[in-house]
Amino acid sequence: MTAAAAGRQEDRAEGGEPARRRLRSRGSACLAALLLTGVTGLLGFRVADSDGFTPVPQLLAFLPWLLAPTVAALLLAALARWRIGLVWGVLALGGVAWFLEPYGRADAPDGPAVAEIRVMASNVEFGRGTPGLVDAVRKEKPDLLFVPECDYTCSDTLRDELPRAEYPYRSGSEASGAEGSLIVSRFPLKKASGIPGTLGMPGAVAELKDGHEIRVQLAHPMPPLPEQVGVWRSELAGLRDYAAAGKGGSTIIGGDFNATQDHAAFRDILDTGGLRDAARLAGSARTPSWPAALMSPLGTQIDHVLATPDFSARDARFLEIGDTDHRALVVDLTLHRQEQDR
Structure with a gap:
């Protein structure tokens, strides 16, 4: 070269x-x-x-x-x-x-406390998580229990395994698989129509000892699957309309919303119905509840307890109960007397 x-x-x-x-x-x-x-x-x-x-x-x-x-x-x-x-x-x-900032108001009500209510919401995935839920209920002793995807076996197990003297009241949509749902209560429950949906969304009116009544509603709209986005949006709108219809009264909605604070349809429930997210009030607004198989903080929070502004909240916790893809939410609510109640 x-x-x-x-x-x-x-x-x-x-x-x-x-x-x-x-x-x-x-x-x-x-x-x-x-x-x-x-x-x-x-x-x-x-x-x-x-x-x-x-x-x-x-x-x-x-x-x-x-x-x-x-x-x-x-x-x-x-x-x-x-x-x-x-x-x-x-x-x-x-x-x-x-x-990333939590959505919605977090101010506490001014009135004196009327009642303390512990609420648990737990999707048991076609009933498979029922044994773990029974253990969690025995430990946490909630006053109100919202159980989406509670099939016939789940319903029978909760009836047999939970003390009837402590949980004598229930309102449910008896069905198999994901379509079954159940509200279990220490408080007497009066029948209510619930919300029509593909999956069971029963409702009731809880009667406290002082005569105060609280509307209680289980949430379980369809998930936003690619072919079901319209149904998902429509069923969340049904929850929004339910919340708006009860303005001025005490309301608790709990369960699997299949939606987060970043969904407009979920924020619409809070804004139109005047509700607040209990996990937000208690400082756990971004704690993931699904899928439970992922390590925290991975995942997303689609399980919620919503309440009207006459409730304050504390100590919101997401529990692993096993054999379900959701974590259970437990939160302590305090009902406050408002000016119109005095």
Whole structure:
């Protein structure tokens, strides 16, 4: 090889490394742009107060975990030295952080305490989690128990295993599989119509010792499966209408809402019905309840206890009961006397 040919080959080799760096930089920038486009699109629906269409409702349930792709996009933009991407990423990160804040009011009612009520909500997944629920009830001793997906066997087990002297009252939708649901109570229950739905959503009116009545309603709308988003939205609207119809009275709604605070249809229940999320009031607003197989803090909170503003809340806990894909929620509510009650 001549000296001139060797020099030309060395020049080409030296020019190859910058070209490879430029190629890697473009790849990093493209991947960052792809991630930020997805994050920004979801944030757009959240800002617009809309649940959109599949896959938006499904992804909105995990909105807090948009932090991961947003941070990854920022790192990729930094590697690529892409200034627009860095600014875009910072704005997206700020948007996600903004919506991490718990939604809804958290102020305590002013009136004196009337009654203490411990509430438990536990989806037992086709009845499979019933044995664990029985153990949890014996330990936690709730006054009101909401049990979505309580099939015939679950209903019979709770009747046989829970002391009848302590839990003599129930209101349920007797059915197999996910369609069965049950409310169990220490307080006398008067019949109520409940809410029509694909899955059982029974209701009742609980009568306290002082004569105060509380509307109680189990929530279990259809999940937002790709082919069922319309049904999911409609059944959440049914819960919203139920809450709005009881304004001025005491109401507790508990169960598996298949929705989080990042779903517009769920926020509409709070806003229109004047309800507040008990976990939010008690400081556990982002604790995940599903799927239980994932380690906390992974997952999302779709199990809730909602109450009217005459309730305060404390000590909200999410319990592993076993053999179900949901964690049970236990929260202590205090009913306060309002001005109109005096």
